[in-house]
Structure formats: C-alpha cells, structure tokens
Amino acid sequence: MNYSSDNTKRAYFRMADLIPLAVIVLSVVLGVVFLLSPKDEKGLTAVVSVEGEVYTEVALDAVKEPYELTLHGDREAVLLISSDGVRFVTSDCPDKLCVNTGMISRSGQSAVCLPARVSVKLISSEESGGIDALSG
C-alpha cells in the first residue's frame, strides 16, 4: 500500500518539476536570442566623408551625449551624432535633401549632401574591420 502511494507522489513531483525546467530553458533560449539579435544594430560606426575623403569615423556606441559636428565641405553642413544614429541638422545647400533624409540608424544607410560634398554612412564594426583588412 505504501509503495503505490509513494509511486504516485513521485510521478506527480516529476511532472511539476518539468514546468520550472521548461521556464528556465525558455528564458535561456529567449535570453540568447535577445543577446544575439541586437548585435547587428550595435557596434555601428558612422563614417563621415568631406569632399570624397574620410573626415572622421565615430563609433556610435561610444557616444554618450548627442553632439553636433560642423563640417566645412564646399558648403557648411552640421551633423548631429548620437548613439541612436546620425542626421544632418542644417546644411548650407539649396535642396536640403540631406536634412530631409532624417536620421540614419541602421548599418548600410547613408545621408549625403551633394552640394556640400559631405556624406555620412553607417557601417557595422565587422564591416569596418573588413575594410581595414583590405586596406592594410
């Protein structure tokens, strides 16, 4: 009699133990997915070019407070650089296409002011490393 009641108790506990185990497994999987997925969007580098030459490269992760960067190409243009992305604030150009581009925040996006000959492109750090490997 005692044996059979013990067996049902054990079986019940095993079923109950599976639920927290499933929760742990699920949260670990979600945690890994969460850690892996934003990696593409992090580690962005803004490559700022003036008159066809790379003027500066800014790692957006390192930007704590947004700041303005004034560039003197054929015309004066002002970029706002923040950890979220980069945009033209103002430019001394007639079309204002650069300002209308708005903020770029993803790898591969770029904003260009043709009259000022100023451009900014976002690349991921991996791409940046690739470029270094090619040029060096």
Ligand SMILES: [Zn+2]
């Ligand atoms: Zn412009």
